[in-house]
Amino acid sequence: xxxTNSSSPSRRSLLGWGGAGLALGAAAAGGAVAMxxxxxxxxxxxxxxxxxxxxxxxxxxxxxxxxxxAAFDVTTEDRDAFVRLLKDWTEAARRMTAGHAVGEGAYxxxxxxxxxxxxxxxxxxxxxxxxxxxxxxxxxxxxxxADRRPEALVDLPKFAGDNLDKNRSGGDLCVQACAxxxxxxxxxxxxxxxxxxxxxxxxxxxxxxxxxxxxxxxAQTPRNLMGFKDGTRNIAGxxxxxxxxxxxxxxxxxxxxxxxxxxxxxxxxxxxxxxWDRTSLQEQEDIFGRDKGEGAPVGKAKERDEPFxxxxxxxxxxxxxxxDTNHGATILRRGFSFTDGTDGLGRLDAGLFFLAYQRDxxxxxxxxxxxxxxDALNEYIQHVGSALFAIPPxxxxxDDWWGRTLFSGEA
Amino acid sequence: xxxTNSSSPSRRSLLGWGGAGLALGAAAAGGAVAMxxxxxxxxxxxxxxxxxxxxxxxxxxxxxxxxxxAAFDVTTEDRDAFVRLLKDWTEAARRMTAGHAVGEGAYxxxxxxxxxxxxxxxxxxxxxxxxxxxxxxxxxxxxxxADRRPEALVDLPKFAGDNLDKNRSGGDLCVQACAxxxxxxxxxxxxxxxxxxxxxxxxxxxxxxxxxxxxxxxAQTPRNLMGFKDGTRNIAGxxxxxxxxxxxxxxxxxxxxxxxxxxxxxxxxxxxxxxWDRTSLQEQEDIFGRDKGEGAPVGKAKERDEPFxxxxxxxxxxxxxxxDTNHGATILRRGFSFTDGTDGLGRLDAGLFFLAYQRDxxxxxxxxxxxxxxDALNEYIQHVGSALFAIPPxxxxxDDWWGRTLFSGEA
Numbered sequence: 001x002x003x004t005n006s007s008s009p010s011r012r013s014l015l016g017w018g019g020a021g022l023a024l025g026a027a028a029a030g031g032a033v034a035m036x037x038x039x040x041x042x043x044x045x046x047x048x049x050x051x052x053x054x055x056x057x058x059x060x061x062x063x064x065x066x067x068x069x070a071a072f073d074v075t076t077e078d079r080d081a082f083v084r085l086l087k088d089w090t091e092a093a094r095r096m097t098a099g100h101a102v103g104e105g106a107y108x109x110x111x112x113x114x115x116x117x118x119x120x121x122x123x124x125x126x127x128x129x130x131x132x133x134x135x136x137x138x139x140x141x142x143x144x145x146a147d148r149r150p151e152a153l154v155d156l157p158k159f160a161g162d163n164l165d166k167n168r169s170g171g172d173l174c175v176q177a178c179a180x181x182x183x184x185x186x187x188x189x190x191x192x193x194x195x196x197x198x199x200x201x202x203x204x205x206x207x208x209x210x211x212x213x214x215x216x217x218x219a220q221t222p223r224n225l226m227g228f229k230d231g232t233r234n235i236a237g238x239x240x241x242x243x244x245x246x247x248x249x250x251x252x253x254x255x256x257x258x259x260x261x262x263x264x265x266x267x268x269x270x271x272x273x274x275x276w277d278r279t280s281l282q283e284q285e286d287i288f289g290r291d292k293g294e295g296a297p298v299g300k301a302k303e304r305d306e307p308f309x310x311x312x313x314x315x316x317x318x319x320x321x322x323x324d325t326n327h328g329a330t331i332l333r334r335g336f337s338f339t340d341g342t343d344g345l346g347r348l349d350a351g352l353f354f355l356a357y358q359r360d361x362x363x364x365x366x367x368x369x370x371x372x373x374x375d376a377l378n379e380y381i382q383h384v385g386s387a388l389f390a391i392p393p394x395x396x397x398x399d400d401w402w403g404r405t406l407f408s409g410e411a
Numbered sequence: 412x413x414x415t416n417s418s419s420p421s422r423r424s425l426l427g428w429g430g431a432g433l434a435l436g437a438a439a440a441g442g443a444v445a446m447x448x449x450x451x452x453x454x455x456x457x458x459x460x461x462x463x464x465x466x467x468x469x470x471x472x473x474x475x476x477x478x479x480x481a482a483f484d485v486t487t488e489d490r491d492a493f494v495r496l497l498k499d500w501t502e503a504a505r506r507m508t509a510g511h512a513v514g515e516g517a518y519x520x521x522x523x524x525x526x527x528x529x530x531x532x533x534x535x536x537x538x539x540x541x542x543x544x545x546x547x548x549x550x551x552x553x554x555x556x557a558d559r560r561p562e563a564l565v566d567l568p569k570f571a572g573d574n575l576d577k578n579r580s581g582g583d584l585c586v587q588a589c590a591x592x593x594x595x596x597x598x599x600x601x602x603x604x605x606x607x608x609x610x611x612x613x614x615x616x617x618x619x620x621x622x623x624x625x626x627x628x629x630a631q632t633p634r635n636l637m638g639f640k641d642g643t644r645n646i647a648g649x650x651x652x653x654x655x656x657x658x659x660x661x662x663x664x665x666x667x668x669x670x671x672x673x674x675x676x677x678x679x680x681x682x683x684x685x686x687w688d689r690t691s692l693q694e695q696e697d698i699f700g701r702d703k704g705e706g707a708p709v710g711k712a713k714e715r716d717e718p719f720x721x722x723x724x725x726x727x728x729x730x731x732x733x734x735d736t737n738h739g740a741t742i743l744r745r746g747f748s749f750t751d752g753t754d755g756l757g758r759l760d761a762g763l764f765f766l767a768y769q770r771d772x773x774x775x776x777x778x779x780x781x782x783x784x785x786d787a788l789n790e791y792i793q794h795v796g797s798a799l800f801a802i803p804p805x806x807x808x809x810d811d812w813w814g815r816t817l818f819s820g821e822a
Binding site for chain 1: 604614634639690693704751752
C-alpha cells in the first residue's frame, strides 16, 4: 500500500487513479520525483526522461537497468498509413515516457471498445523510460525512399566467426526501450506493436536484464556475464565534444534529414559460458587484458588507468578493441546481458546484446569488429544476430514526430 | 563511483575488494544495509534474507522483483556424488544469499584454476536473493528413493486445454532463485549449474521479469500482462495460521522428512496478448470478474472488498478460482510475468510463469485448476509447461544441507 500513500507521482496518480475514468489530459504531469537513486546514475530511478530534444533520448542518456528491443517489418504498402503510424507512435511514446498511459488509458473510453492502453504499467513510475526509433536499410526499399538512404547506412560486411540467424537479424524499423523497470519497457514495446497492428509486425525482439555499459562519467563499468568489466572508456553523456565527434551525425555527413541522428549496430552475442567457467583465471585475464577483480588493464592498478597495450598479449580483447589499434575508432556502448532460457543441450542461452551508437559505422563498428577477428575471446563467443539502423534526430516539440525529416524532406 | 564511496556493504566490500586476493573468510559479513525500499515490500531491496530456518526462504518471503527458475535432470548414478553435490550447493547458496561469492571467489585461489565464482555479481548487493530447492517425482526413481516418495507428490493429471511442451516440463530437481536484481538471480542459478557439472544438467529454465503476486499484507497486487490484478487474497508471509493450514507440510501429512516443507506447482502460461488487446474493456472485466482500474470485484469499490461471486458471470475467473467455489482450496501464489522474445508469427512469447505453493496439491492446485476448465480466460491463455516438486524443509544451521532429511532418514 506504500504506493498509494506516496507523494511521488506514479502512473496511477497521473491517471487520477480510483476515479471513474477521468480524462487523462486533465492530470498534471509536473511535480518532482523523490526516489531512490540507482547505483551509478545521475537521475532518480523513478523519474521521467525528457522525450523532446535535438537528439533522441536513449543514446547519451545515463544507461537504465533494463532493455526491451524490438525490430519490426513493415507490412503496409500505404505510405500515408505508415506516416500516420509514425505520428501515432510518437504521441504514444511522448505519453509513455512521461509516465502516462496511451490514449484514454486502460479503462477510459468506451466499455465496448478495447482499451487504448494494455494496462500492466498502471501504478508504475516513469522509470526513466526512453524510446528510440531507428530505420533499417530494408525500409529504404519501400515508400519511394531509395534516394534518401544514407551512404553510411551500409550493408554490414560478413565478419570472421559470424553465425547469424536471419530470424534474429535485420528489420525495417527498430525500437529500443530502456527503463529501470522491465515491466515499463515491455509495456512500451507491446503497446507500440499493438498500435502498429496491420501495418508493422515484430520481426524479432530481445530482453536485456543487466546493463553492461555506463554513460555516466567516472562510473564503475557494470560486469558482463563473463564477470569482467569491458568498454571502460565509454563515451559519457556529459562529454559533449566526444559525442559530437563520434556519435551525432551533422548536416555535412550525409543527407540533411539525418542531422542530429546517429547509427546503431545491434549484435546478439552468445557466450559459451559453461566453457568460459572452466577456463583458468589467468587465461580469462589474459584474454581480456584486464584483471578480473578491479578491471585494471594489465600491469595497472585501477579500471580507469590508461592501458599499456604492448603489455598485453597480441590477441587480448582490450588491445584489439582499443582506439589506438583502430585509428581512433570510438563507439558509444549501451549493451545489456541476456539469458533466454536454455538451449537443447542444457546450456544457458546467455550473452551480450551489444548496442553501439556512432556517427559513421564505417569509422566505428566495422573497423573495430574487423580488428577483433583475431580476438582470443572468439573461442568463447559467437555473433548470432545482427542489425544496423539509421537513428533519426530527436523529436523537437509536441508537433514534431519520429521520421518527419525523412518523410517531409525538411530538416 | 558511488558504490565504492558507499558505506553499505556490497559483494565487493565483503570480498575485500581492491586487495590482492584477500582470504574471503576474513571479511566481515555484518553491518546494517541502508537502502531504498522497494514498492511494497518490508525488507530493504539490497539486504540479505536469512538462509537458515525451519522452512526454506523464497516461499513466505516477501516476493522479490525478479526470478530465474531452473529445472535440472540428474545425470550421475552415484548416490554419494549426488549427496555431495547437495552439500556443495547448500554451501554455495548459503554464501550467495548472504551476498558473498562462491568459494574463494572470482579471483581467489590459483591463477591456473578456474575461479570458484563466475564473477558477474561482484559489487552487487545481496538483493534479497533466495534460493529454494525442490525434488521432482522422477528423482524418486533414482538412488533407491522410491519408498520415500510422498503420496502427495502425485503425477499431475491432464487438465482441459493443456498443451504441454515436454522440454518445458518436469525435472528431477528445481531451483527457484528470486532477487530484486536479475543479475544476482541469474548468477546464482548459473553458479549452481556450474558446480553441478557432470552430475546434473539444466533441463529447462525460465526468467521472470515482474512479480504478479505479493505476500506482503495489504499490499496492492501487482498487475499481470493482461493489465489486471489477480490473486488478491494471497497468503501473506505474516499469516502464520494460514501458512500452517495451507502451505507447510506437518509431520502427520506424509513422510517425516517432508515436515516443514511444501509442494510447488510451476506452470508456464502463455498469454495470447495480441488477441486480448483487441478485446473490449467490458469483456475483459467480465472475464476476470473485476474492474481493470482498481481491481475491485464486480459491484465492489476496492480491490480487497469481499467478492460477491454470484454477481459475476458463471465463467468469470475470480468466481471459478475462489476458495468458496473449491471447498476452501487455497494456494500461495508467487508467479512472475515473462516475455521470451517473439514467436515465428511475430507475436510476443509472453505470459505468466505461475508458481504456487501448497501443503497438498490434491487440495490446492488440482481442484482449482479443474474448476478453471470452464474459465472464460481460457480463450486467451494456454498452459505450455508444467512441473511439480516436493519442497523439503529449510536448512536449520551451518551443518545442515538441502535434502538431508530425505537422504539421511532423520527429520
